[in-house]
Amino acid sequence: MARVRTVRSLGVVGLVLAAAVTAGCSGSSSGPPAASHASSGSGSTSTSTSTAGASAAPAPTESNPPGDIPDNQAYVAFRPAGGGFTVKVPEGWARTGQGGTTVFTDKLNRVEIATASASSAPTVASVGSEVVSRLRGQVPKFDGPKVSQVNRHAGSAVLLKYQGDSAADPVTGKVVRDAFERYAFYRQGHEVDLTLSGPVNADNVDPWRIVTDSFSWK
Known part of the structure; x- marks a missing residue:
């Protein structure tokens, strides 16, 4: 047991x-x-960090490069006090004048209209020597002058293309490299010089064509 x-x-x-x-x-x-x-x-912490990074919005992209005139820009007729001609200029641009010269500006673009008495019509040769020589002393870093005869609705004109630096911005001090087109129209002792300018590489072919084709003698 x-x-x-x-x-x-x-x-x-x-x-x-x-x-x-x-x-x-x-x-x-x-x-x-x-x-x-x-x-x-x-x-889970790593996943949260990745999600936060993905939610950051990218910087907006500019639709037009600097100096481009909008396609929907409106134009109005300009006639000087003494008459003699009319030309369309972009509506809403700031206007200044001195003597026989009137200037329209907006941001980086400029339209200058200068009138003068002349005993003879300008030629490719006269613009290439006299005008180019004068502009070399007036336009900072003047370069690449090209002179040609062109036709517009008002008739024949002498076209001078060149480049130069703009005046420094009074606020930022920034200087822009500009492209210039100067059209010299002439009739019966009267010359009108139409100069269009804006930043190099700006796509203003159509706006400048609208302005220069609108010029007419009255």
Whole structure:
């Protein structure tokens, strides 16, 4: 009888030891899930940062390069006080005048209309020598003069193309490289010099054509 109790006691002890080993194994395996949870938290922070960066809006792109005159620009007729001719100029541009010269400006673009008495019509040769020589002393960094005879609605004109620096902006001090087109019209002792200018590379071919084709004698 005593032997049977001893065997049962040993059996109970064995069960207790087995339970303790099982509990120990179960406790040690709980570590990895905790570590995995920490890693998951780190991943969510990275995702949040990436999303914030993607939401930043890009800088807007300018629709026109500097100096371009809008395609929808309106034009109005200009006639000097003494009459004699009319020419269309861009509507809304600032106007200044001195003597026989009137100037229209807007931002980086300029239209100058100068009148004078002349005993003979300008020619490619006279503009190429006399006018070019004068402009070299007046226009900063004057360069690349090209003289030709062209036709407009009012008739023949002498065209002088050249480049030069603009006057410094009174506020910023910035200087712009300008392209110039000077048209010399002549009739019966009267000369009208129409000079159009704006930044080099500005696409103002059509606006300048509208202005120069609109010139007419009255």
